[in-house]
Amino acid sequence: MERINKYIASCGICSRRKAEELVLQGRVSINDKTVVDLATQVSDGDIVKIDNKEIKKEEEKVYIALNKPKGYVTTSKEQFNRKSVLDLINENVRVYPIGRLDMYTEGLLLLTNDGEFSNRVMHPKNEIQKTYIVTTDTDISESQMERLRNGVNIGEYTTKSALVRKISNNQLEIIISEGKNRQVRRMCESVGINLLNLKRTKVGAVELKDLKTGKYRYLTQKEKSMF
Numbered sequence: 001m002e003r004i005n006k007y008i009a010s011c012g013i014c015s016r017r018k019a020e021e022l023v024l025q026g027r028v029s030i031n032d033k034t035v036v037d038l039a040t041q042v043s044d045g046d047i048v049k050i051d052n053k054e055i056k057k058e059e060e061k062v063y064i065a066l067n068k069p070k071g072y073v074t075t076s077k078e079q080f081n082r083k084s085v086l087d088l089i090n091e092n093v094r095v096y097p098i099g100r101l102d103m104y105t106e107g108l109l110l111l112t113n114d115g116e117f118s119n120r121v122m123h124p125k126n127e128i129q130k131t132y133i134v135t136t137d138t139d140i141s142e143s144q145m146e147r148l149r150n151g152v153n154i155g156e157y158t159t160k161s162a163l164v165r166k167i168s169n170n171q172l173e174i175i176i177s178e179g180k181n182r183q184v185r186r187m188c189e190s191v192g193i194n195l196l197n198l199k200r201t202k203v204g205a206v207e208l209k210d211l212k213t214g215k216y217r218y219l220t221q222k223e224k225s226m227f
Contacts, residue, residue, distance in 0.1 A: 007042040011055045059093045063219040064111040067211040074100040107200035108208040120227045127177040131202035132184045134172040136193050144191045154186035
């Protein structure tokens with residue numbers, strides 16, 4: 001609970017002193033009853049109005065980096081009762097994933113409640129790079145790598161050129177700046193690479209680093225400013 005003037009100020013309407021003036025002028029109501037006492041408290045669930053127009057607190061903006069485990073979906077409503085990445089987030093505000101990782105892909109997933117930030121990360125014109133580690137069950141040939149670099153047909157779409165680096169005989173690092181559905185999986189399938197594991201390690205300036213599977217952290221101010 002908090003005093004009515006503090007609540008109004010926290011909604012970004014005006015200062016606490018100005019809020020007191022609004023109350024004294026009879027312009028404020030709680031649950032459709034005009035407030036007459038400056039000491040009135042606002043509780044969770046109360047509907048506060050000024051001049052008969054409802055006001056609400058702005059949600060605190062939250063920016064999260066999660067190490068998504070395999071077996072979790074990135075949708076909020078899951079009709080098949082599968083585990084959702086949102087089950088791993090313990091915050092007082094509702095956040096949602098920026099883009100998707102399929103159920104069997106692990107690694108870095110960004111979540112937020114800031115629509116403008118999400119749009120900056122997702123918009124194709126910004127060409128935010130995303131880094132993946134591909135693990136396969138066979139040696140990867142130079143010709144396969146070259147095809148990935150030059151762009152491959154994944155059905156209805158031919159991918160742009162990608163940065164591809166061999167980590168070991170059966171591991172690749174692939175960097176793309178697009179976000180088509182299951183793109184890296186489909187790229188590998190197109191050149192005959194049989195995936196054993198796919199992990200995203202970086203989105204823009206944000207790196208997974210030592211973040212443990214299933215855990216999350218807040219983005220730093222520097223990381224947020226890079227998008």
